[in-house]
Amino acid sequence: MAEQTAYLSDQNGANYHSLVIDDLQAETLYAYRVGHGEYWSAWAHFRTATNEESPLSFIYFGDAQNDIKSLWSRTIRGAYQQMPKADFLLHAGDLVNRRNRDHEWGEWYEAGGWIYQMMPSIATPGNHEYGKDQNDNYVLSKHWKPTFTLPENGPPGLEETTYYIDYQGTRIISLDSPAFRRSSKDSAIIVDWLRDVLISNTQKWTILTMHYPIYSTKFGRDNVELRHAVQPLLEQHGVDLVLTGHDHTYGRGTNLPIGNGKKVSLDGPIYVVSVSGPKMYDLGLDAWMQRGASNTQLYQLIHIDQDLLRFEAFTVDNKLYDAFEISKKNGKRKFSDLAPPGVPERLELPSRYKEGFSEEELAEYRLRFQKYKERKKAKGN
Numbered sequence: 001m002a003e004q005t006a007y008l009s010d011q012n013g014a015n016y017h018s019l020v021i022d023d024l025q026a027e028t029l030y031a032y033r034v035g036h037g038e039y040w041s042a043w044a045h046f047r048t049a050t051n052e053e054s055p056l057s058f059i060y061f062g063d064a065q066n067d068i069k070s071l072w073s074r075t076i077r078g079a080y081q082q083m084p085k086a087d088f089l090l091h092a093g094d095l096v097n098r099r100n101r102d103h104e105w106g107e108w109y110e111a112g113g114w115i116y117q118m119m120p121s122i123a124t125p126g127n128h129e130y131g132k133d134q135n136d137n138y139v140l141s142k143h144w145k146p147t148f149t150l151p152e153n154g155p156p157g158l159e160e161t162t163y164y165i166d167y168q169g170t171r172i173i174s175l176d177s178p179a180f181r182r183s184s185k186d187s188a189i190i191v192d193w194l195r196d197v198l199i200s201n202t203q204k205w206t207i208l209t210m211h212y213p214i215y216s217t218k219f220g221r222d223n224v225e226l227r228h229a230v231q232p233l234l235e236q237h238g239v240d241l242v243l244t245g246h247d248h249t250y251g252r253g254t255n256l257p258i259g260n261g262k263k264v265s266l267d268g269p270i271y272v273v274s275v276s277g278p279k280m281y282d283l284g285l286d287a288w289m290q291r292g293a294s295n296t297q298l299y300q301l302i303h304i305d306q307d308l309l310r311f312e313a314f315t316v317d318n319k320l321y322d323a324f325e326i327s328k329k330n331g332k333r334k335f336s337d338l339a340p341p342g343v344p345e346r347l348e349l350p351s352r353y354k355e356g357f358s359e360e361e362l363a364e365y366r367l368r369f370q371k372y373k374e375r376k377k378a379k380g381n
């Protein structure tokens with residue numbers, strides 16, 4: 001029998017159910033349905049993971065957040081068309097805009113529909129899943145824990161928001177970055193936990209997701225404290241990829257200059273910021289970025305097969321916008337930039353910025369844009 005959680009939302013009451021089935025066989029197709037008495041859902045299929053290292057693929061989304069039913073639905077459905085056999089979906093926070101609005105979660109369910117019944121969701125909370133309660137405490141959305149059944153291997157008090165999953169040779173780590181910002185006590189707990197989880201890691205590949213980026217893409221934003229606390233651990237322990245959101249733009253890069261098309265050695269992770277919903281900001285175009293996009297909804301497909309990790313970003317009309325590969329042999333990593341050469345970078349300001357900017361702000365943006373282009377040219381990007 002499933003565990004039942006009674007829940008009173010801003011609209012009505014409902015019972016949420018969850019069930020952990022722990023005696024499944026590896027690499028096996030199962031069918032399940034939910035319901036009781038005369039009322040049953042359709043049968044849905046899922047396949048369990050293998051016990052050893054084997055190829056895996058997943059879909060990564062930046063913030064969905066706004067107009068989820070009308071405009072985010074095409075992102076998740078387009079992603080499903082491209083990768084219908086993905087092992088799971090990964091949501092990098094701000095799934096909704098107002099954390100306790102039941103109708104926004106309703107839109108999130110409608111957008112993904114039956115995809116969620118067959119493909120697990122790994123989610124990390126964003127600042128929009130947090131807010132102040134009546135006692136002025138910064139707390140998680142009431143929907144989060146009844147909605148998801150995520151691992152409870154995080155530090156006490158941060159179960160289901162800070163956790164890790166080992167899947168077919170890859171460790172996926174979720175850090176609750178709004179909790180990191182909440183207090184120095186929470187930051188210290190999260191960093192200590194992360195260190196332990198990286199030290200004990202025996203998986204070949206390591207991917208970290210959290211909502212706030214290590215390097216921001218949005219102009220004027222910089223998560224200095226988070227970067228100073230977390231980045232040394234990521235570099236020291238060979239994390240391969242950091243998947244984030246929050247900045248409503250796209251950017252990927254690293255702390256090293258990387259030449260386009262050439263295979264180069266990689267010391268640190270590749271950092272990615274992306275956005276899957278329609279809310280758009282302006283790009284900061286900082287030095288760490290090797291490819292960016294503004295005003296563009298995207299989804300990302302990640303495939304891992306033995307020594308190779310391939311990353312692809314697609315626009316919602318299912319066109320390849322960005323790609324790269326990381327190869328790993330004897331602990332040494334190489335990076336190849338595979339951004340499609342015929343696809344120019346989309347660096348236009350979103351229209352509300354163009355309309356709202358003063359002449360000085362526009363001139364500043366043009367200069368930023370020009371410097372970014374010059375910098376990339378000089379680096380061979």
Ligand SMILES: [Fe+2]
Pocket residue numbers: 063094126127128211245246247
């Ligand atoms: Fe955010």
